[in-house]
Amino acid sequence: MAQLIDGKKISQEIKDELKERVAKLKEQGRTGALAVIQVGTDPASSVYVRNKKNACAYIGIESLSYELPEETTQQELLALIEKLNEDDHVRGILVQLPVPAHIDENAIIRAIRPDKDVDGFHPQSVGAMTIGQKGFLPCTPAGIIQLLKRSGIEIAGKHCVVIGRSNIVGKPMALLLLRENGTVTIAHSRTQNLKELCRQADILVVAIGKPRFIGADYIKEGAVVIDVGIHRNENNKLCGDVNFEEAEPLASAITPVPGGVGPMTIAMLMNNCVESIAGIEG
Ligand code: NAP
DSSP: OOEEOOHHHHHHHHHHHHHHHHHHHHHTTOOOEEEEEEESOOHHHHHHHHHHHHHHHHHTOEEEEEEEOTTOOHHHHHHHHHHHHHOTTEEEEEEOSSOOTTSOHHHHHHHSOGGGOTTOOSHHHHHHHHTTOSSOOOHHHHHHHHHHHHTTOOOTTOEEEEEOOOTTTHHHHHHHHHHTTOEEEEEOTTOSSHHHHHTTOSEEEEOOOSTTOBOGGGOOTTOEEEEOOOEEOTTSOEEOSBOHHHHTTTOSEEOOSSSSSHHHHHHHHHHHHHHHHHTOOO
């Protein structure tokens, strides 16, 4: 039976470590806030925003909430970001994505000062990650590295196959696995022989965005399987990109959905905020 990689437990450990660090930083007079901006009232975004604010409260950092109406213009949003960039008490700025279609997402990402870019999406943060310099790491892939390390799974020398090449998951995931000395292959919708390729993976990271797509015939016996996907099935239950029942008997270790990668994203966001308050990015 596969080792179940418990993201709920590991994310809790990280948040508890951060809580202690925040208390120590406070003793040294170092405090700061995370500014969370939401434009519109998309219900899924509202849940993510609420979870982020709750996590701030848990570890003991202040969160400032900006709930802007759907019709907010790009200029108005950029003006708010500029104000927060200049505010020394604000150590992190997060704009919940996606923003409404009339706002250019890339312009928003570029407007956040890199030393407050706790999502790790600014081109400077991405560049720094690529060449191994200091900067904030994107939270989901950074969380997966923590899941692997804290579960005692060796990355160095392993063949890591990442399915998906999005800017927020697939691409940074591949770079971070490379940084840990994995031998990395990236697969996407134009990849040929996906099953054969996946069956060569010692570590298979699935970020394909298709419910229960990856079944037994994609998995080598003994592989580590990381499922990034989040979907609701027809019964309104959460499931991932991996068919868990088929994959689990073959895998040596596997993340469940829910309770695998999901909780790590917020834990790593909190980590970036604390690093920012401490004055050490990345
Ligand atoms: P995305 O932007 O839709 O990217 C999906 C990737 O999968 C693309 O690169 C696409 O290839 C590739 N792909 C699609 N169909 C494929 C196929 N048949 N064969 C091979 N590759 C295929 O998704 P994302 O933002 O990376 O997110 C992926 C999943 O993770 C989603 O379910 C999302 O909800 C979830 N997610 C979870 C968290 C978390 O905190 N747990 C965070 C972010 C995302 P092309 O580039 O060629 O189109």
